[in-house]
Amino acid sequence: MTLQSFVALREGWTPGRAAAALSAAPTALTLSNVSRRSFLEILGLAGTFTVMAPLAAGAYEPYPTGGEAMPRGLVWDPKVFVSIAPDGTVTITAHRSEMGTGVRTSLPMVLADELGADWAKVKIVQAPGDEPTYGNQDTDGSRSMRHHIQTMRVMGAAVRTMLEQAAAKAWGVPPSQVEARVHVVVDKATGRQAGFGELAKAAMDLPVPPIEDLVLKPESAFRYIGKGNVPLYDMKAIVTGTAVYGSDVRRPGQLYAVVARPPVYGGRAKSWDAAAAKAVPGVVEVIEIPGTPEPAAFMPMGGVAVVGKTTWAAIQGREKLNVQWEDGPNASYDSAAYAKRMREIAAKPGKVVRDQGDAEAALAKAAKVYTAEYYQPHMAHASMETPHALAIVAGGRCECWAPAQSPYAVRTDLAKFLGLDPADVTVHVTLLGGGFGRKSKGDFALEAAYLSKAMGGAPVLLTWTREDDLRNSYYHTTSVERIEAGIDEKGKVVAWRHRSVAPTILSTFAPAEHQFAIELGMGLVDNPFDIPNLRCENGAIKNHVRIGWFRSVSNIPRAWAVQSFVCELAHELKRDHKELLLELLGPPRKIDPVAAGIEGELWNYGDPYAVYPIDTGRLRAVVELACEKAGWGRKMAPRTGLGLAVHRSFLTYVASVAEVAVGKDGTVTIPRIDTAVDCGYAANPERIRAQFEGAAVMGQTLCFHSAVTFENGRAQQSNYHDYEMVRMTNFPREVRVHIVPHPFSVPAAGVGEPGVPPIAPAIANAIFAATGKRIRDLPIDTRLLREA
Amino acid sequence: MAIEFTVNGRAVRVEAPGEMPVLWALRDILNLTGTKYGCGIGACGACTIHMDGKAVLGCVVQLREAAGKSITTIEGLDPEGNHPVQKAWAQLGVPQCGYCQAGQIMRAAALLAEKKNPTDAEIDEAMAGNICRCGCYQRIHAAVRLAATGV
Ligand code: FES
Ligand code: FES
Numbered sequence: 001m002t003l004q005s006f007v008a009l010r011e012g013w014t015p016g017r018a019a020a021a022l023s024a025a026p027t028a029l030t031l032s033n034v035s036r037r038s039f040l041e042i043l044g045l046a047g048t049f050t051v052m053a054p055l056a057a058g059a060y061e062p063y064p065t066g067g068e069a070m071p072r073g074l075v076w077d078p079k080v081f082v083s084i085a086p087d088g089t090v091t092i093t094a095h096r097s098e099m100g101t102g103v104r105t106s107l108p109m110v111l112a113d114e115l116g117a118d119w120a121k122v123k124i125v126q127a128p129g130d131e132p133t134y135g136n137q138d139t140d141g142s143r144s145m146r147h148h149i150q151t152m153r154v155m156g157a158a159v160r161t162m163l164e165q166a167a168a169k170a171w172g173v174p175p176s177q178v179e180a181r182v183h184v185v186v187d188k189a190t191g192r193q194a195g196f197g198e199l200a201k202a203a204m205d206l207p208v209p210p211i212e213d214l215v216l217k218p219e220s221a222f223r224y225i226g227k228g229n230v231p232l233y234d235m236k237a238i239v240t241g242t243a244v245y246g247s248d249v250r251r252p253g254q255l256y257a258v259v260a261r262p263p264v265y266g267g268r269a270k271s272w273d274a275a276a277a278k279a280v281p282g283v284v285e286v287i288e289i290p291g292t293p294e295p296a297a298f299m300p301m302g303g304v305a306v307v308g309k310t311t312w313a314a315i316q317g318r319e320k321l322n323v324q325w326e327d328g329p330n331a332s333y334d335s336a337a338y339a340k341r342m343r344e345i346a347a348k349p350g351k352v353v354r355d356q357g358d359a360e361a362a363l364a365k366a367a368k369v370y371t372a373e374y375y376q377p378h379m380a381h382a383s384m385e386t387p388h389a390l391a392i393v394a395g396g397r398c399e400c401w402a403p404a405q406s407p408y409a410v411r412t413d414l415a416k417f418l419g420l421d422p423a424d425v426t427v428h429v430t431l432l433g434g435g436f437g438r439k440s441k442g443d444f445a446l447e448a449a450y451l452s453k454a455m456g457g458a459p460v461l462l463t464w465t466r467e468d469d470l471r472n473s474y475y476h477t478t479s480v481e482r483i484e485a486g487i488d489e490k491g492k493v494v495a496w497r498h499r500s501v502a503p504t505i506l507s508t509f510a511p512a513e514h515q516f517a518i519e520l521g522m523g524l525v526d527n528p529f530d531i532p533n534l535r536c537e538n539g540a541i542k543n544h545v546r547i548g549w550f551r552s553v554s555n556i557p558r559a560w561a562v563q564s565f566v567c568e569l570a571h572e573l574k575r576d577h578k579e580l581l582l583e584l585l586g587p588p589r590k591i592d593p594v595a596a597g598i599e600g601e602l603w604n605y606g607d608p609y610a611v612y613p614i615d616t617g618r619l620r621a622v623v624e625l626a627c628e629k630a631g632w633g634r635k636m637a638p639r640t641g642l643g644l645a646v647h648r649s650f651l652t653y654v655a656s657v658a659e660v661a662v663g664k665d666g667t668v669t670i671p672r673i674d675t676a677v678d679c680g681y682a683a684n685p686e687r688i689r690a691q692f693e694g695a696a697v698m699g700q701t702l703c704f705h706s707a708v709t710f711e712n713g714r715a716q717q718s719n720y721h722d723y724e725m726v727r728m729t730n731f732p733r734e735v736r737v738h739i740v741p742h743p744f745s746v747p748a749a750g751v752g753e754p755g756v757p758p759i760a761p762a763i764a765n766a767i768f769a770a771t772g773k774r775i776r777d778l779p780i781d782t783r784l785l786r787e788a
Numbered sequence: 789m790a791i792e793f794t795v796n797g798r799a800v801r802v803e804a805p806g807e808m809p810v811l812w813a814l815r816d817i818l819n820l821t822g823t824k825y826g827c828g829i830g831a832c833g834a835c836t837i838h839m840d841g842k843a844v845l846g847c848v849v850q851l852r853e854a855a856g857k858s859i860t861t862i863e864g865l866d867p868e869g870n871h872p873v874q875k876a877w878a879q880l881g882v883p884q885c886g887y888c889q890a891g892q893i894m895r896a897a898a899l900l901a902e903k904k905n906p907t908d909a910e911i912d913e914a915m916a917g918n919i920c921r922c923g924c925y926q927r928i929h930a931a932v933r934l935a936a937t938g939v
Contacts, residue, residue, distance in 0.1 A: 719828075728918065
């Protein structure tokens with residue numbers, strides 16, 4: 001999800017301030033024209049910017065994205081991202097974090113292809129957290145490719161042009177006579193050649209050409225972009241065990257730490273037995289970490305740390321601490337009672353967040369009203385690598401290594417926390433062993449820094465154990481979604497009221513009981529259905545745990561509810577599910593958010609609506625494609641079935657058809673899932689497929705296993721034995737990903753997250769087709785599916 | 789307590805309590821960080837290594853049980869990545885974040901050392917202890933098959 005608004009909250013950042021900063025920025029770098037132009041368009045101020053340099057024939061004109069509006073925006077200067085050594089090695093900086101999407105490979109690949117580099121001669125270096133230099137680095141919201149594909153291409157083209165200019169100058173011929181090919185520049189008249197390495201120095205000394213002068217390659221000339229033929233840059237390191245994740249950083253003399261944290265959010269340690277912990281061989285020190293009052297944002301929640309010579313010693317010492325806790329105001333949190341309260345709230349009117357037509361009147365007049373309520377519990381990310389960070393705080397400086405999704409936020413938080421100038425703080429970004437939103441929060445890096453400082457500057461590697469990860473997470477929200485549909489005499493759906501009740505992410509930053517635009521825009525107010533009377537409401541409820549974002553965020557409960565409900569309606573109306581879904585999507589059109597009655601501004605994943613509108617034609621197309629590939633309508637054996645769901649999230653359109661077989665004992669197996677994806681231009685289809693294959697598994701996991709429940713304020717799950725994952729014994733045997741082809745001009749959209757939301761409803765709908773049993777609560781209790 | 793064993797063909801001597809899991813000795817004393825921590829209770833397979841040729845869980849096996857044994861970690865499987873399992877992994881683009889893959893590869897290599905051509909069900913069963921949160925199972929399964937049939 002986009003954290004633009006969170007960052008704005010935290011930094012007092014506003015578009016107005018950014019605009020002022022932009023207009024005050026030096027104009028030496030002509031490429032910044034791009035940023036200025038597209039940014040002003042986003043703000044609707046393009047008219048005030050009248051002088052625009054004329055474009056060269058065939059010059060590239062970028063489409064605007066939300067990238068410019070992100071804190072510290074986009075950087076288009078190739079001198080920041082690219083260097084070429086005399087031996088021809090092209091070094092490209094990856095400024096986004098690698099957590100499994102392949103972005104550390106894919107973004108440099110885009111630049112390299114446009115540049116004309118031979119991938120075998122490309123080296124990738126990872127940027128530290130440094131947004132003033134690299135632009136926004138906040139790796140979440142499925143934004144990396146969609147905000148940076150254009151900057152990468154344009155920078156590649158700029159360097160290519162500079163190499164050509166350098167060659168033309170060296171040979172004393174007009175630039176039109178030379179042409180860059182693969183890692184060489186060629187004189188078309190004489191055939192002589194110069195390698196990129198030979199030309200590098202002269203080329204990189206040239207001024208960066210303005211974008212108006214750049215001509216990009218035709219797509220037919222791409223060697224890597226759109227091909228899926230470039231393996232992960234880190235492949236060899238991964239398969240030989242030399243890849244460095246946050247947990248793997250080793251510095252001379254380092255110590256290892258774990259922390260006992262309050263089992264209840266907002267609690268604190270009253271007393272503990274430091275001597276007992278220190279008596280454990282290998283334990284070096286016991287240190288209290290002060291907590292931060294609720295809402296704690298990304299500050300440490302506090303607790304008692306044990307520092308040792310090995311992680312194991314620290315873990316053993318922690319067991320001996322015998323901490324007595326003061327639980328604080330959330331001590332009575334009980335997730336089952338809370339679910340009941342959410343249901344009660346959803347039964348009553350809430351704050352209206354979208355009002356189109358008159359849903360109240362239409363429901364009152366309807367021949368029939370159909371109502372259903374869907375539940376989803378808290379979940380934890382449970383990335384295979386738990387949060388880890390190594391910090392060295394000494395001599396007025398802090399150096400930190402962390403698997404951080406948002407390394408610059410970590411850096412500025414560290415500076416604030418330690419009372420240092422950000423210039424004296426370095427955050428190195430390691431590989432992330434999964435992120436899923438958890439590693440957007442830098443609390444674990446702050447804990448490591450606190451401990452290093454307390455240990456007189458010794459390097460300290462902090463490990464969250466799996467138990468810590470599940471008991472002290474920034475949990476995915478829990479929600480009740482209640483939908484009522486009014487149906488007229490002819491069986492047409494004429495009214496729709498959707499009430500959502502869920503503790504908000506905002507509550508982690510400030511007291512709040514209503515969801516905010518970002519959450520509302522994820523499958524609630526952006527409902528694409530062609531129903532004349534459509535109302536969305538949001539009920540108030542207070543949080544009792546830290547709420548964070550989890551891969552695809554509020555889209556999970558919304559798709560779960562809406563896509564299950566459509567299937568229920570189809571059954572009720574004796575219609576084919578696909579046929580009714582298409583009818584509800586209505587004719588191909590772009591939704592007008594104002595006419596749709598959306599309160600305030602529709603949050604469109606932080607991107608300009610004009611570029612990324614809600615297009616029901618594209619929704620329809622992925623439904624058709626997934627159904628065609630899955631053989632929708634084919635005859636199914638007893639206790640097997642097909643289920644369908646479609647959802648737009650992160651500006652990408654996804655439909656999945658799941659095929660299930662339900663055993664007599666209720667066991668659900670999934671022979672196949674067909675997922676159709678329209679993510680705009682597909683820069684690296686091979687990694688896109690991998691993301692959607694993985695999303696199917698994560699969707700299946702949350703469908704059957706994922707629930708963190710609370711009693712007395714304490715999470716009841718602690719490790720993979722009671723917070724299970726789909727495993728090799730029961731994974732979707734075949735996930736087939738069908739990517740809708742587009743030219744580059746169709747803006748790239750999100751890929752990392754949008755595969756998750758349709759999976760659970762597609763599976764539940766298939767289970768219904770197979771058994772006639774409708775499941776509305778996640779995770780699915782398969783005992784309900786046993787044959788009578 | 790000093791415990792001696794070999795790791796990746798090299799004789800080592802570790803000063804540590806005998807009940808320390810091998811995982812932590814490898815990672816924090818020998819600085820062999822390729823073997824990963826995922827759960828510490830034998831539930832995820834991230835710490836899978838070979839002890840005398842058999843796949844074992846580094847977080848479960850205690851140091852004292854390793855005395856005199858020969859341990860292979862991912863770093864020692866084939867540092868060039870030319871083991872058939874590693875090659876199959878690369879060829880099929882198995883990893884996403886990659887964190888679980890050392891354990892997956894070690895588990896698969898042990899399986900194939902024992903059974904040249906396992907059935908699908910045998911692959912499932914052998915790999916069932918290894919969680920991949922990124923959800924790479926389809927490719928893991930296919931890569932085990934590919935490694936078995938020839939890369
Ligand atoms: S860390 Fe050993 S099985 Fe999970
Ligand atoms: S590749 Fe990320 S956990 Fe397996």
